[in-house]
Structures are given as C-alpha cells and as structure tokens.
Amino acid sequence: xxxxxxxxxxxxxxxxxxxxxxxxxxxxxxxxxxxxxxxxxxxxxxxxxxxxxxxxxxxxxxxxxxxxxxxxxxxxxxxxxxxxxxxxxxxxxxxxxxxxxxxxxxxxxxxxxxxxxxxxxxxxxxxxxxxxxxxxxxxxxxxxxxxxxxxxxxxxxxxxxxxxxxxxxxxxxxxxxxxxxxxxxxxxxxxxxxxxxxxxxxxxxxxxxxxxxxxxxxxxxxxxxxxxxxxxxxxxxxxxxxxxxxxxxxxxxxxxxxxxxxxxxxxxxxxxxxxxxxxxxxxxxxxxxxxxxxxxxxxxxxxxxxxxxxxxxxxxxxxxxxxxxxxxxxxxxxxxxxxxxxxxxxxxxxxxxxxxxxxxxxxxxxxxxxxxxxxxxxxxxxxxxxxxxxxxxxxxxxxxxxxxxxxxxxxxxxxxxxxxxxxxxxxxxxxxxxxxxxxxxxxxxxxxxxxxxxx
Amino acid sequence: xxxxxxxxxxxxxxxxxxxxxxxxxxxxxxxxxxxxxxxxxxxxxxxxxxxxxxxxxxxxxxxxxxxxxxxxxxxxxxxxxxxxxxxxxxxxxxxxxxxxxxxxxxxxxxxxxxxxxxxxxxxxxxxxxxxxxxxxxxxxxxxxxxxxxxxxxxxxxxxxxxxxxxxxxxxxxxxxxxxxxxxxxxxxxxxxxxxxxxxxxxxxxxxxxxxxxxxxxxxxxxxxxxxxxxxxxxxxxxxxxxxxxxxxxxxxxxxxxxxxxxxxxxxxxxxxxxxxxxxxxxxxxxxxxxxxxxxxxxxxxxxxxxxxxxxxxxxxx
Numbered sequence: 001x002x003x004x005x006x007x008x009x010x011x012x013x014x015x016x017x018x019x020x021x022x023x024x025x026x027x028x029x030x031x032x033x034x035x036x037x038x039x040x041x042x043x044x045x046x047x048x049x050x051x052x053x054x055x056x057x058x059x060x061x062x063x064x065x066x067x068x069x070x071x072x073x074x075x076x077x078x079x080x081x082x083x084x085x086x087x088x089x090x091x092x093x094x095x096x097x098x099x100x101x102x103x104x105x106x107x108x109x110x111x112x113x114x115x116x117x118x119x120x121x122x123x124x125x126x127x128x129x130x131x132x133x134x135x136x137x138x139x140x141x142x143x144x145x146x147x148x149x150x151x152x153x154x155x156x157x158x159x160x161x162x163x164x165x166x167x168x169x170x171x172x173x174x175x176x177x178x179x180x181x182x183x184x185x186x187x188x189x190x191x192x193x194x195x196x197x198x199x200x201x202x203x204x205x206x207x208x209x210x211x212x213x214x215x216x217x218x219x220x221x222x223x224x225x226x227x228x229x230x231x232x233x234x235x236x237x238x239x240x241x242x243x244x245x246x247x248x249x250x251x252x253x254x255x256x257x258x259x260x261x262x263x264x265x266x267x268x269x270x271x272x273x274x275x276x277x278x279x280x281x282x283x284x285x286x287x288x289x290x291x292x293x294x295x296x297x298x299x300x301x302x303x304x305x306x307x308x309x310x311x312x313x314x315x316x317x318x319x320x321x322x323x324x325x326x327x328x329x330x331x332x333x334x335x336x337x338x339x340x341x342x343x344x345x346x347x348x349x350x351x352x353x354x355x356x357x358x359x360x361x362x363x364x365x366x367x368x369x370x371x372x373x374x375x376x377x378x379x380x381x382x383x384x385x386x387x388x389x390x391x392x393x394x395x396x397x398x399x400x401x402x403x404x405x406x407x408x409x410x411x412x413x414x415x416x417x418x419x420x421x422x423x424x425x426x427x428x429x430x431x432x433x434x435x436x437x438x439x440x441x442x443x444x445x446x447x448x449x450x451x452x453x454x455x
Numbered sequence: 456x457x458x459x460x461x462x463x464x465x466x467x468x469x470x471x472x473x474x475x476x477x478x479x480x481x482x483x484x485x486x487x488x489x490x491x492x493x494x495x496x497x498x499x500x501x502x503x504x505x506x507x508x509x510x511x512x513x514x515x516x517x518x519x520x521x522x523x524x525x526x527x528x529x530x531x532x533x534x535x536x537x538x539x540x541x542x543x544x545x546x547x548x549x550x551x552x553x554x555x556x557x558x559x560x561x562x563x564x565x566x567x568x569x570x571x572x573x574x575x576x577x578x579x580x581x582x583x584x585x586x587x588x589x590x591x592x593x594x595x596x597x598x599x600x601x602x603x604x605x606x607x608x609x610x611x612x613x614x615x616x617x618x619x620x621x622x623x624x625x626x627x628x629x630x631x632x633x634x635x636x637x638x639x640x641x642x643x644x645x646x647x648x649x650x651x652x653x654x655x656x657x658x659x660x661x662x663x664x665x666x667x668x669x670x671x672x673x674x675x676x677x678x679x680x681x682x683x684x685x686x687x688x689x690x691x692x693x694x695x696x697x698x699x700x701x702x703x704x705x706x707x708x709x710x711x712x713x714x715x716x717x718x719x720x721x722x723x724x725x726x727x728x729x730x731x732x733x734x735x736x737x738x739x740x741x742x743x744x745x746x747x748x749x750x751x752x753x754x755x756x757x758x759x760x761x762x763x764x765x766x767x768x769x770x771x772x
Contacts, residue, residue, distance in 0.1 A: 088715060092718040092719040093719055094714070094715055094719065094723065095723060095733075098736070098737055099733075099736035100736075102736040102737065106735075106736075106741075129739070217626075219719050270624070271718060274625075275609065275610075276609045276624075415719065416719045416722075419718055419720050419722075420720060420721070420723075423626060423719075424626060424627075424629075424630045424631055424720050427624060427630065428627070428630060445540040445541075448540075449539060449540070450738070
C-alpha cells in the first residue's frame with residue numbers, strides 16, 4: 001500500500017510539475033509580447049518612447065572615475081532626482097554594460113536611464129536589435145544646435161547608419177607623452193618617427209637602465225601602437241565585414257619594434273594603473289605614447305605618477321619614416337540614454353550637462369572634452385596653469401585631428417582579445433611577432449561569433 | 456519520502472498498549488493517515504521549491520535547447536555550440552579544474568578528517584574543525600577577492616612562494632596554464648572545511664566496538680584507517696564527490712572575478728557556464744545558452760551516476 005501511495009503521489013506531482021514547466025515559458029513569452037505604451041514613432045523624440053513621468057528619478061550608471069560628473073550635476077540641478085550606480089564601465093572589454101542590459105531586456109524592466117561606457121564600440125550593439133537600448137539623439141530628441149557643438153568627428157564612433165546614438169565624453173586620441181626635463185638631462189632629441197623611437201628606447205635602456213619609453217601592459221596597447229602605426233588589424237567594412245591582417249608589413253614592423261624594445265627593457269609589461277607601475281617608474285617615464293586622458297589619470301594625479309609642474313609634454317603622434325603621422329584612440333567614454341527611460345527630459349538635461357557644462361568638463365574632467373567650447377576652455381585652463389611643458393593645446397588639438405580612419409568599431413572588443421590572447425604569452429616571454437597568427441585567429445573567431453563575415 | 460512513509464507505518468511502541476482492544480485497527484489507520492498527511496506537508500516545501508527552481512527551469516532549458524525562435528530545430532543548437540571555437544577550450548578548462556579539485560578534495564579531506572578524528576585532545580580537535588570551517592563561511596565572491604591579493608606577487612603575504620615558482624607579476628601568476636590549479640586551490644580552501652566536518656561526523660558513526668575489535672586484533676592506526684574507517688566512509692566520500700562535481704562543473708564566480716581583476720587576461724569565456732552566460736546575455740542566443748546548460752547537465756548526471764553506483768550511495772544498510 002505504501003508503495004502505491006508513493007507512486008501515485010509521484011505522478012500527481014509529476015503532472016503538476018509539467019504544468020508548471022509549461023506555464024513558466026508561456027508566462028515569459030506573454031510578458032515579452034506586451035510592448036510599451038509608447039507615443040508612436042512620430043513622437044517628438046524620433047522613437048517610440050515610454051509614457052513619460054515628469055518627476056521620476058533617473059538612474060545613472062557610471063564608472064568610478066565619472067562619479068564627480070554626477071556629483072557636479074546634482075549640485076547644479078538639485079531639483080532633478082538622480083540614482084547613481086557604479087559599475088566597471090565595461091573597461092578592458094569586460095562586456096558588463098551589454099550583458100547587464102540584455103538581462104534587463106529579458107526581464108522586461110529595470111533598465112538604467114543613462115549609462116556611461118568606456119568602450120567606443122558599444123554603439124555598434126546598443127543601436128541595433130529588435131529593441132535597441134540606446135535612444136537616437138538627433139531625430140528630434142536633442143537640439144541639432146547642441147549636437148553641432150561637438151568637435152568634428154567626435155560623434156563618429158557613436159553614429160550608426162547616420163544616426164547619433166550616444167554622446168562622447170572626451171576625446172582620447174593618442175599623443176606621445178614625454179618628460180622634457182629628462183630629455184634635457186640626458187641630452188636626447190624627442191623622436192618624431194617610430195624608427196627614432198625604437199633607437200631612443202634602445203639607447204636609454206643601455207645608458208640609463210630603469211627608464212622607460214612605453215608600456216604594453218594594458219589592454220589598449222593595440223590602440224596605442226597598432227592603430228597609430230596604421231596596421232590594418234581592425235577593419236570593419238559595411239555592417240558585417242571584418243578583417244585583421246597580421247601579415248601586413250606595417251603590423252609586422254610594429255610588432256618587431258615592440259619586441260626589440262621589450263627585449264631591451266625600455267618598454268614594460270606593467271599596467272599603468274598598477275601600484276607597482278607607480279612605484280617602479282615615478283620620475284622614470286622618459287616617454288609614454290598614450291591617450292590624452294593620461295594627463296589627469298597619470299601625470300597630474302597625486303595618486304599616480306604625480307609629475308612635477310613643467311616637466312611633462314604631450315608630443316605629436318609618431319609617424320613611420322617618410323609617411324604622414326596618424327594616431328589611435330583609446331576610449332574617450334560615451335554617454336547613452338535608454339529608449340526605455342520614463343524621464344527623457346531629465347536624461348537630456350543630464351547628458352547636456354555632463355558633456356558640455358563648465359562645472360564638470362572644464363573644472364573637473366581629467367581628459368580633453370569632446371564638446372568643442374568646453375575643450376577650448378579646458379585647454380585654456382591647462383595653458384594658464386602651465387602644468388604641461390611644450391605647446392600642449394596645439395599638439396593635443398593636432399593629434400585629435402589625426403586619428404586614422406582605417407580602424408573600425410566592431411561589436412566586440414579588440415581590448416579583450418588582446419588581453420586574453422597576447423598579454424599572458426608576452427608575460428611568459430614569447431615574441432609579439434610570433435604571436436601575430438594566434439592573435440589574428442582569435443580576432444577572426446571573435447568576429448565570427450559576433451556575426452561578422454571574415455574577409 | 457520513503458523514510459517518512461515507513462515510520463508512519465510503524466506503530467509507536469507503548470502507544471498501542473494504551474488503546475482499547477476493538478478500536479485498535481481503526482485508530483491505527485487514522486493515525487497512519489494523519490501521519491501520511493503530515494509527511495506530505497513536510498516534504499511539500501521542498502517539492503515546491505524543487506519544481507519551481509529545479510525541474511521547471513530544467514524542462515524549460517530542454518525546450519529552449521531544441522528550438523529556435525519557437526521552431527523545433529532538433530540538435531542544431533547543440534551542433535552550433537559544440538562547433539563554437541570557445542567550446543573546446545572551455546570544456547578542457549572545466550575538466551582540468553574538476554580533476555584537480557576532486558582529486559585534491561578527496562585525498563586531503565579524507566586524510567585531514569582522519570587525522571583530526573584521531574587527535575587525542577578533544578579541544579584541539581574541535582578547534583581545528585572550527586578553523587577549517589571558517590573559510591567556508593565567507594561568501595564565494597568575497598573569498599575570491601581575498602585570493603586576488605594572495606595571487607599578486609607584489610602584495611601577496613606569501614610572495615616568496617610565488618617568486619620561488621618564477622612568478623614576478625600577477626599576469627604571470629594567472630597565466631592560462633596555472634588557472635586550473637589556482638581555481639582548485641581557491642575552491643578547496645573555501646569548501647574543504649565543511650566536508651572535513653561532515654566526514655568527521657561520519658567517522659563518529661563507526662561503531663566503537665568495531666574499532667576496539669580492530670585494536671585487539673593488533674591493527675595499527677594506518678591499518679584501521681585503511682581497512683575499517685575508509686570503507687565505512689565510502690558513501691560519504693562519494694556523496695562529497697557528487698556534490699562537489701555538481702558545483703565544480705558550474706565554475707563561474709572565480710574566473711569571472713579574476714577576469715575583471717586581471718583586466719581581461721583571464722578570459723571572460725574561460726568556463727562553460729561563462730560561455731552559456733555570454734550566449735544568453737552577449738549574443739542574446741538563449742537557445743545556444745540552454746544547449747550548453749543541457750550538455751552540462753548530461754555530463755554531470757553521467758559522472759554523478761558513476762559516483763553513486765561506485766560509492767553505493769543508494770544502497771541500504
């Protein structure tokens with residue numbers, strides 16, 4: 001009897017379980033079906049917006065470095081309620097922005113109103129799909145006059161099919177940082193070509209060991225060295241074509257240059273954000289090709305290299321001998337607004353403030369603002385303070401116009417691929433030149449799973 | 456469920472003698488029925504949770520894995536994920552980790568629990584068990600954070616060990632070849648203490664007269680451990696193996712945090728669960744993600760069956 005009761009119980013529960021199992025997906029599907037009660041595509045925003053609630057608070061995601069922007073905003077606009085949440089900003093291609101948003105898409109609620117991302121290529125996914133996350137900004141939402149105020153080309157990475165989906169926070173073109181006082185002390189000439197750069201690196205390694213001319217320890221090393229060298233390893237054609245040519249002579253030449261400098265010890269493998277880097281190389285950075293935001297992040301930062309006033313200069317990007325100089329771009333964060341926001345007006349006020357207002361971009365921002373008028377004032381402030389040596393404003397402005405257009409913005413992160421494929425092997429003592437084929441395969445694989453046709 | 460039924464069927468000694476003769480059968484039946492109902496009530500909480508968070512999602516995953524956009528596609532999703540260039544390495548990573556971890560866990564936990572059980576001083580034995588257990592009280596993610604410091608040669612309290620093994624930087628420490636061992640050590644550190652306590656309890660269940668008989672027969676400590684204690688702990692060891700296997704194949708938190716801390720040197724697609732996560736939330740391919748989940752389930756079930764049968768886990772004494 002006892003046996004029979006048990007099996008009867010099991011079938012009863014079994015059926016219940018089956019019903020539950022079928023009910024769950026059915027519920028999930030019906031939840032997905034219910035669309036937002038928007039005001040139609042002919043809304044003033046240019047996209048189907050959610051029903052607006054004038055006083056609802058906006059949720060803002062920023063990385064730790066952008067928290068001062070939110071603080072400045074709440075000070076200037078105490079009437080706009082802001083919930084701030086800190087996340088990693090998608091740094092080093094971690095993909096956390098995308099994965100979190102997709103989870104909210106699945107749940108059908110919970111999206112933040114405004115997101116800051118360190119990755120330029122986020123617009124490539126945020127603007128597409130059945131329910132794209134990013135709100136188009138130039139279809140009636142933002143005033144064209146305001147958008148025209150950005151430095152020409154600044155919004156290119158966030159423009160998909162001619163529509164702007166995000167606002168750049170700062171310009172992040174690569175410049176050649178160098179220490180004028182060390183050059184004077186050692187009696188060296190500041191190099192203008194990659195060839196001279198390699199020579200200098202070897203010379204300083206021999207004559208003044210311990211001083212460095214660069215680092216490949218961060219995930220953005222490809223953007224600094226290979227983008228600037230015009231190596232065609234991140235070519236996006238159309239919306240779905242990708243190629244990475246590691247056998248191109250430029251690519252190989254840059255890899256060889258870096259190999260010889262890593263060998264000599266003047267290019268190091270420490271991340272510039274490691275405590276160890278600061279400990280080992282404070283006062284010993286002869287040169288450091290890197291983005292403009294190194295200014296506030298490393299040199300003029302008491303917690304980092306903390307260079308004395310008047311020593312560091314932002315040199316022009318390096319060129320191959322006989323060729324025109326070009327440069328790369330490392331991030332330069334982007335602000336996005338969610339299509340799901342219930343307070344688009346507040347979100348707009350926020351974005352206009354953080355990208356263009358003096359309170360943040362001129363007074364607090366660590367890098368060159370993407371908004372032209374703020375950039376002028378920021379550069380003016382830098383010139384007035386006399387912190388940087390050389391013609392800082394001039395060189396930085398020139399570099400901003402030299403970003404090579406041969407690199408695209410694919411839906412995956414170059415940085416993540418470099419970090420996992422190349423960084424550990426370099427640390428194990430392998431040569432960059434020998435790693436090029438693996439790197440190419442890794443990029444092509446990544447492109448394929450992200451829906452690109454490898455050419 | 457089985458035990459509840461059985462004890463429900465057995466009359467409580469003593470209670471029966473109080474009953475008047477004639478009414479015995481009827482009374483007994485109603486007690487049995489109410490006990491039966493009680494046992495259902497007791498297991499109902501678990502059963503509801505099992506269906507809601509265990510079986511229903513599993514069935515839903517099975518459904519997802521065989522369909523695409525609502526259409527039945529057979530094994531297409533499985534073929535797709537298996538052909539993904541990230542799948543093979545992820546399987547290898549998880550397999551190596553589970554291998555190192557299970558081997559280490561079984562060996563060290565058994566040895567340590569035998570040693571602790573054999574200690575003459577009760578205080579020392581209790582103290583040691585408590586110390587072993589402490590790391591397990593930390594939540595998974597926070598214990599990984601702690602290990603971030605241990606693994607970085609520039610700040611590690613045991614940096615001399617890392618230096619001796621030729622690791623000068625964090626990147627060298629977390630190089631792909633070292634990762635399975637590193638994850639196994641982290642998992643051992645957080646999980647082993649709890650199992651030592653469990654196996655200690657199992658050792659307490661070895662009847663005193665058996666141990667005494669062994670002693671009289673002249674068996675030493677080693678002989679007793681090998682011939683008496685180990686065979687009697689067999690079920691518990693395989694129970695530990697099954698539970699750890701289930702947890703181990705789901706490796707996620709450790710590589711995820713190490714990936715962020717190492718600025719991407721530890722890849723975001725290191726383990727199978729991470730790959731499933733990327734499928735679901737980066738590629739928005741929930742069907743592919745479900746296919747990985749089902750593959751994991753099948754492999755874990757297969758291996759668990761092995762341990763269950765080998766360990767005699769479902770045998771009754």
